[in-house]
Amino acid sequence: MRFLDSVNKVMHVDCIVIGGGAAGLMCAATAGYRGRQVAVLDHANKVGKKILMSGGGRCNFTNYTIEPHHYLSANAHFCKSALSRYKSADFIELVERHGVSYHEKTKGQLFCDNKASDILNLLLTECEYAGVSVTTQCSIEKVAKISDKFHLQTSLGQYTCDSLVVATGGLSIPTMGATGFGYQIAQQFGLACTPVWASLVPFTITDKWQPIVNELSGLSLNVRVTCNKQSFSDPLLFTHRGLSGPAMLQISNYWRPSDSLLIDFYPDGDLAEQIKTWRSQGNKSELKNLLAMLLPKRFVESWLPDGEGSRAVNQYSDADISRIAEKFQRWRVTPSGTEGYRTAEVTMGGVDTQGVSSKTFEAKTTPGLYFVGEVLDVTGWLGGFNFQWAWASGFCAGQYV
Template sequence: MDKLDVIIIGAGASGLMCAAMAAYRGRNVLVLDHANKPGKKILMSGGGRCNFTNMDAAPKHFLSDNPHFCISALRRYTPQDFVDLVDRHGLDYVEKAPGQLFCEHSAKDLLAILMTELEWSGAQVKLNTRILNVEYQDDITVVTTNQGVFSCESLVIATGGLSIPTMGATGFGYEIAKQVGHDVLPTRASLVPITVQPERKEQLAALSGIACDVRASANEAQFEEPMLFTHRGVSGPAILQITNFWQPGEALQIHIAPDLSLEALNQARDQQPKKTLENYLANELPKRLVDLIKAEFPWLDQKFAQVSNEQIEQLFQYLSHFDVAPNGTEGYRTAEVTLGGVNTKEVSSKTFESQKQKGLYFIGEVLDVTGWLGGYNFQWAWSSGFAAGQYV
């Protein structure tokens, strides 16, 4: 039986960060993962360029049943701290939207930095390793795998959530938590595309591939960002963001062209009476979307001067309450994160150690902490991994 100080299960963002930090403290660290290579989610995220942090990351950008839990770790390891790390390695990165940092070339560059940090720190990684059993014996934890039996003082669960099972995601972390009596809060797919009712899907099929600015609102949350029409329903930043707050069966409001107010429409009529509504909308929205609206309102080809107040009001109501007829979501298959997870009220916000089992730690997505879209979830991985790495 190989004896180690720390075993980390999960070679993702939080696990790799924790491994390096613990090993730099002189701890003997082994990372285990059932995948054939580390950092798979890092490599596929952001279209292969990984939105690795958000400079604006703050507790307000995270959802949890225990909203104060994330404050300590985010303060101790900030986005600037991670930028300083990648700067030391000379990573080329770009800011694609305010605060959102992406690798300029490839997420492979970021993963290479993390693996270099592991090499420098002396942490080891063992892949293609299935965990068969975890047993707690006094102050020692024994981990039985298909690659041998290992013991450690500190066992870190960095296995992520259920999102994107094709990348190897499983509920293993939740099972480990439940075995020692942890409460696992209900999980669901989030930051995920929305599917629509069959009849509406047929109507919107012609719009697949086009995007427009919208304001998506649900449960007092709202996001003003682009929405993308897909062959299954709707996606894009506005939709992914709102799924952190919306669930199937609840009200979802989509306001197309949110800058196009009722006042703006009336003003345009006064200033451009000879222009048709169709031509006016074509300057604000994609042509295929205008065609869909015209099927609903055939009088769009009339000049503004011929359009009544009532018709303008009808058009505005249509735009401001655009009915996508949501049916559900695409589920874990395409979700970027899993909302819910291990109840953080039973985990130390300082050390990330379980309050149910000495020597057991939880970090990253397996915990009930979920960030907005835009690099926040990776920052949570770095912050929680760093914080736990100081204590394991």
């Protein structure tokens, strides 16, 4: 129920959701449909900013194939329950019910045909149907639990509620308003937080490779990258600062400072065998010209030392070929770091899930306190997995708040 204490000017609702992002709006709508009076409070000037900028403005809202191994957490089993109870097919059904057209881009990744705002409008429409109030430019100044109610002092006045949902996200993209407020609330109520760092993020290169990387800026090609026994085959993009593109964002989930990356620029074949085949055929073309049939010419010319590829291919020894193939298929580079939260799509780590129920998302230390979405120590791969975690965790918590 919702009422205003006219004497103390305190607004009371059944449930307050702090954060109007994907998980928060999903949770609010779900709870609202249960007859709960729900208020979403967000400190930004509008909700869903990360939704709007995601997927190049088209929002990669889920993936056809969602499995627990697509997620990283100190508690690997935590995500299983929610992902099994709210599947990608459930959100796709919601998308179709709202008439949002979409397409599969690659590897099961689903994007809006039109704009990411279609997904945000869907969520806001669901909240409207469910009677949820959404308030922006409302900063939370203090949270306390007194007796069985939560008391919030905000920039717009005082609120109380029976259930409090923290859906504040992580630290990624601070220009969108990201803060560590959710971690502060967790710690205030006795929950631990695991270390956090920027992830799904480009790498920076500052060593001897920097001039070449800078020279190749803007060039994209398919690679296979490996780090800490995990590999991904996706495009790599050279930038002025280092390495980006889906392959680099994916592997950044597994990379730690001082780790090296092993990159194969010819992931679908054996370059040494291909060069030997050209040689055995008596081919007299220059090696660099032949390699340019397999890889971008600009890349080949930058990657080979001066004069290295200028001889006819039939003049290369087995040792020469092995050395050149190694350079293209086993490039080992140690990034100096990443671009950090400024460009990171997600925050790795967060509220320790050991202190949260995987069924209800309620904090074990504090009845009535819930955590959903990115604020938790659950991080998905690139490709719609983090949005599906937002939908699933928000929906499941919404059944109980």
